[in-house]
Amino acid sequence: MMMRAVVGLWVLSAVICVGRGHHHLGHDDDKAVQDTVVDGSANSVSLVNEANKEFSFRLYRQLAAHADSQGKNIFFSPASVSTALAALSVGAQGETHRQLFSGLGFNSSLLTQTDVDQAFQTFLQRANNTSQEDASEGTAVFVDKIFKLKPEFLQTLKQSYLADGFNVDFSQSTKSADTINKYVEEKTNGKIDQLVEDLDANTFMCLISYIYYKGKWATQFDPKLTKQDDFNVDENTKVSVDMMNLEDRLHTYHDRELNTTVLQLPFNSSYSMLLMLPDVMATLENAISPNHVTKWLKAMMRPRRHDVYIPKFSIRTSYKLNDVLTEMGMTDMFDGHADLGGIYEEDWFGLTVSKLVHKATLDVDETGAEAAASTAILIGRTSDLPGDVLKFNRPFMVIITERNTEKILFLGKIINPTI
Template sequence: MARSILFLWMCLISVLISPVVRGDLEQQTENTLQLHEKNNDFAFRLYKSIMEQPESASKNVFFSPLSVSVALAAISLGAGGETHQQLFSGLGFNTSTFSSEEVHQAFLSLLQSLNQRTDVDLEVGTALYVQDIFKPHPEFLEKLKRFYLSDGFSVDFSKKAETAEQMNKYISDKTRGKISQFIQDLDPDTLMYLLSYIYFKGKWSFPFNPQLTRKKDFHVDNKTTVPVQMMYMEEMFKTCRDEVHSTSVLSLSYNDSFSMILALPENDLADLEKAVSPQLITKWLRWMKKRKYEIFVPKFSIKTSYSLKNILSGMGMKDMFTDKANFSGISSEKKLLVSEAVQQASLDVDETGATATAVTGMRFVPMMWMEVPVLIFNRPFMILIIDQKTKNVLFMGKIVDPSKEMN
């Protein structure tokens, strides 16, 4: 059976748009706002599904939920019947509330908004590689380019080494060299290969002084301690204290447009992971106050890779991986299915910034102490990179052992 392959990865184009009347524009704005909510709901459901994998318990976790949702929404352009319904439901869209056109238009607005930012180095998009003898429906290709900013390439997958080199060069260019060998082995039966990428590089609003970085212990668990390079700064930071979950939350900003949220629980990180949600993050952001803190944050680089086939199937999007798949919107002649879904991610955090290719009863420490409080991230913590404008979660994960680069 002919197969299409979906690959997703993170490292973390000008489009023709028809004029719209004011009413249409207002509806698009409302749909885009709802898309942000659905994307964040999906992000936390995906995070918890990844955490249910046995191998995730003791490892660093880092991924881009936005890259995954963009890829799934993009392939839904060619899906029909139950396959389309599963994709839309899995992404959190109720078809009685959102039409397909409204969802895709909202994704376009989001991608355009992200790609137009000038205060950080950010690029989001997709690319489609098609077997040269395979002819997808022109309407599918046109919509993929219009809504998902897709680059298109005709290749010969039977020339495995040559095509892999071409694809890896594209990926390396888009991720500024952070992910350069994504394609390890190509299946010559491949008909289509969809890539979804996001690259983010931001500089801290207040950079750390490298001369103050020191080696300190990081407590992986009660029995394991590893040495890490710990960055230090005393400055005015946005922080809050979540007493319900015994968690200290710190926001490190990139030029006020994006921020990295670090959540440090006093107790087991797993308890916080069970409780965390978009609503909880919203409350953290809402109740943050600026005050002077001494902070210690580990300097680290991590790379992760996830096979998402079983994870997405477990989230209800299963038919696309089986012979029940309906991608009649891509081709009427070939029966297509998705044979695999993979994401690779990387995160570098240093003194200058980060490059990334996840309630009632909240109480705050009174701001009357003379002593400067200290936040030391020397035990497992959660991490999120958030767009302050749209509140979209671009990347999320947890740092269990910053001394380990690969997971």
Template structure:
């Protein structure tokens, strides 16, 4: 039997600054959850950068745009760890950047639960984040796993006939297409009839810049893909202070741009 994990590649690199300062109307429990979410978020940043370095070093990534969501990958792997035990759980946990002696799995699950709720409740963004389990008809999953997936990771569950390859593909792809508003239309292209379960993470994002670029300042200019290739593309222009980090190890600048609702895009160059 095989368990396959599929990750939806997203429209941009998405970072979310978790709001940890609540007004008097929020309970002490809510404040603790928010502070825990911020701690998980900070510790998981290392995973995001390690993942980017790995992807950017692949031969197929050379001179190409790399677009992915570290949050989406982290959520999917953390959700997968719910069903893992022993060495497998330890590897998933440590791979995400967490130390089992400093933080518990329950704290991680609660933090990701809070982060997802915080993102899905934002009103000035068109954003949705969630997970889905497509479960083989003969698979016997523990009820506590399904309950925890729904509680912590807002996961829906669907019975899927993987022996009918075309039907299974259509079921999964239709779900992802609907959740991403038509942006991802053919996530699964092949299905193994021996598959036990698919864990799908989806994220859809459409937002407005916190400080918009002026359209009249957008000009057609050359973009240097590498030392020998140049293409002409529309270049946005704005004079303002922004956060930039230089990673000397891979000779890359990280540019941070703010959207509304405390959501940021990180653009390596």
């Protein structure tokens, strides 16, 4: 499906559904806490930001190596997943908390949970207070009427993760799923309409985080120049695509270490899409790191005239992240040993993350790019080349980033733009 004239990037993150008409819980401001955040350590924010960027590429490599990803496009929102897991860590304790911090790349000797919470509040406030683009980020918590959250947990979600709060009856699984999905659909302007499915009586809580961004290319492609052309999936496979064309002064960089040409396509905002065309895909995806992104953006000082060809495409991806995150060291929350005592007041034993699903979409056309992603964490009781012509007509990688902070909203690999 091709996108409308006004282009949008949507990310929806984190549904944490904890094992079994809705009512708004309220959303009070705490100015003292906000002032503390404003005056907080810039170093902590920087450490969390760097950890988030490192997590982006570690998660990408885990996804790329997974058997289910072989021969398929990869596209996901690391910002979505990290926000979800950071919000979950607020209520985690003991070894479960240690594994979440370690898996996210947070150094517990340098960062406390409060540091992490305040950093995410800074990120979310920055996204919501921007004046140059239409953007919003936040979270919500849906709680079963028999499940009592600890006041400290709810307070932190509201203050640091900008959470809305609602009561639902998870014994009415269809109705509660509809309530959650309606909220999500509204927050993502209709891009994500079926975030949660298959809820059962073991569900007690759903924690959702979302990201929304809308923008257009700074320099748009002329639709009259879009022509049918071949895209080389591999040595033996070609597919026909609508190839867009733009001739303009653009920022590019050739990374000799990775044998990769990088093109920056800025949106009409502080965000950009980086498209990376490697000689050998494995060389790029096995080595790429936040340092490479920093180097590329700094090296792109002088634009040069290029004749650029990029396929017009729409893709959808879906991942079950249980195994992937387990391989990254976050094991206890999946195997029945989850210590989530910081979330609930009563002694609820046997709670576990039963399923962690991530879905994403990306649409690219002449006016810009539209992306969406959602992460669902279900928690319940244990039941059982450089030059004048630059043509992206073979597999390439893509990043959508904020140029000033280098925050990575989306990351992926396009193997076949027609699937």
